[in-house]
Amino acid sequence: MLNETENLFRGLLGSEAVHRTSPADAVSAVQPQFIVEPATEQQLAAALRLAHESKLAVIPRGGGTKLSWGNPPSRADLLLSTARLNRVLEHAWADLTVTIGAGCTIQTLQQTLAQHGQRLALDPLWPEKATVGGILSTNDSGALRLRFGALRDLIIGVTIALPDGTLASSGGKVVKNVAGYDLPKLATGALGTLGVITRAVFRLHPLPRNTRSFSVSAGHPDQAQKLVLAIQDSKLAHVALQIHFRAETPPSLDVLFEGPEAGLDAQATQLRSLCQSAGISEASPNVWNARQNLWPPPNSAAGVALGDSPEAFPLAIAKISILPADLAGTIALIRRAADSSHLRWKSLLYATGLGWLRLEGPAENVHHALISLRRNLEKSGGSLALLHRPAAFPAFDAWGTPADSLPLMQAVKRQLDPSHILNPGRFLSGL
């Protein structure tokens, strides 16, 4: 049976594009049978259609850095790799746009753009491995989001392949465009459950002429909260603002400025006067690696999913979303949940209200803490998504309680992936 199906894929894509998997290809301990690597978008769409007809569960894969995000798949037969769709198709630098294959890594993209002094104004995790399709599907964004927005604000066009073999484009190549529905936003953050992204078009920003980072120490979370709100309510033109909270040490803030030299000096002066009593110092740009540093170092030798070595690290990493004025309150909740479960913790929150939480300790205790934390965050309109879970973790839905729009989301899913072959079980409520 397996051979038969495999041969169909070989016939469609050529033998060099179809491989058996190894244990390193497992997705959250679920083992797919084979990998296909289509060379073109048309091939990818055809492969997806064949998978659909053969009733195979498909896990789209880019760089494989975030395959463990979300719930473990309920089934996984086929890894559909975008690795060969890795070209920068058109860098229209004078128009500040780029059209790019979904399998291109962020690092390659940024290097290409930098030749013309431009960038995708986003700081996703593991840029050397993460691909365009992967960051889009997981909606990965970092500290720069405060100023430049998330991927939803940067993507202007998308092409997706659907399980019936349709290859559909929407949006376009111009920054401003309202013709038709905004499917680039639908594909962004859908965790590959509606279609497989084959290419994207982004609006770009110039690389900054100069940047300066500052760190401000705050005595306690309430002071950190006050500082964040004061900076946000000021006329400073900072591009990023993050706050480190840890169990043992007082919180500290990092502020990033970009712009012409003259402007930056004035900004620094204003920041100093705004922070008054708090200690402030110039910081290294490395402070902006803080998010990635929450994860264990990548296991590059084995080439498996980054951070997917739970034995060595009994830890959980969650993304949380709250209102910017609830930072201090949220830290109090985290501290209480962590303390009562005897966990070590560390949290990095952004002025946007998004943040990351790292909990370390026995799986049962982490589980307990996450349940109570999620309940409290959801009560005040926030959310908690579990991205990285320890081995042997008790059942815990990665995404949380769906809104009243779940039936509508299910209807969208039915329209695009009616037989649930794309990433089954991984996303919110089985979408």
Add this chain to the structure above:
Amino acid sequence: MLTGMPLDGRIVHEFRSILGHSGVISSPEELHTYECDGLTNFRVMPCAVLLPTSTEQVQAIVHICHREKIPFVARGSGTGLSGGALPVENGIVLSLARMNRILEVDIPNARVVVEPGVINLDVTGRVQGHEYFYAPDPSSQSVCSIGGNVAENSGGAHCLKYGFTTTHVLGLEVVLPDGSLVHLGGKTLDTPGYDLAGVFVGSEGTLGVATKIILRIVKRPECVRTLLAAFPSTNEAGAAVSGIIAAGMLPAAIEMMDNLAIQAAEAAVHANYPDCGGLLLVELDGPVAEVEALLIHVEEISRSNGAWEIRVAQTDAERALVWKGRKAAFAAVGRISPNYIVQDGVIPRTALPQVMSEIERLSKENGLRVANVFHAGDGNLHPLVLYDRRIPGQEDAALALSFKILELCIAAGGSITGEHGVGEEKKSMMGKMFAEPDLATMQRVRCAFDPFQLSNPTKVFPTPRLCGEKPGEYVPHPLETAGLAERF
């Protein structure tokens, strides 16, 4: 089913029992007001206009529409320029004008929650005391509604830097076409699940009725400087725009007007613009030191591209006057021509000189004047095709010309609409911009929201699609087969 039966008295009675007498308009004289939006050459008489004052009333109305399969069209202020709020035959119009309360102002979190009938400028009005503003600023902002802005994903001059409506809408309460109530997005970012708020914004009333909108507001920048530069023609002005962008600057706004548009603006509001072939209006905002440095740079770039006069507005009053001329440009064209059509194409910025000369050629060929106003920073053209309805055949010729301009935009890799929407007017152009599978996929999304096609059913898409139909597989776009274009 695309159109329902004419309303019977029983249903009108049911509407009255929900909305009271003042909430149901059904007399022909009064209905006339609603037979078109800002695009006046399409007109359809609705069966009734309903004026709910609450989400519950909207739900009750839509429940009835769903039960009786009566199509409905939501309407904000009726300023749309693509016929989005044009009634559909045998349908009702659901006016949100009375749902105009600002429900919540949350300064620390920079959020404002509004009902859909709130006027765009009133949001800024409510928060400016705290030195915040609502960034999307369509020229119609003193009259258009947030609900309409959401449906059209409206833009404005300052969207170059701050983003369009969609960037500023965090959450929505929506009455779906079956009358159920859902919440999309929210006050916090990245709510779990699909970004359906992102899909709803810009869907032109075809996916349901927004009854509550959570907006993001923005702190006012430390300073704002507005510069006017006069060029011999739009080509030089366009080159200056490219120069500014290439220098790595992101001004708050870059607007351009050609000579005909300048004449019109002068006649209407005496903005005191220099008389030139291409006028550039550049606004920089941000920290003082940065803005002052960049302003000098913009002046240099302008001069080196042939600007012969450069003025920087010295006072708020001067700045306001500069903007008044630009924002009045559409209406102002009425001073120099009895009738005109506003188009809304988008091109990659770099295609500007080529597309402009093509427009000029088309204008000469057809013997019709075209005035040009652009959001030059993002390549959004507003060609205004001037004509006289009283001259037989001229209206049709003007319409045809405006569509030829859109075809130029598509050929240049652009779009048929940057902010006004497809609506009724441009749905026939959708098939030229998108391939069949692209449109079919959008329609599948529509079927998820509105399986009976009741919500503004005849708009946006060139051909209706029954929701049971099985979608076909990928067929190459005509341009692709001809080797003329890659996908997009």
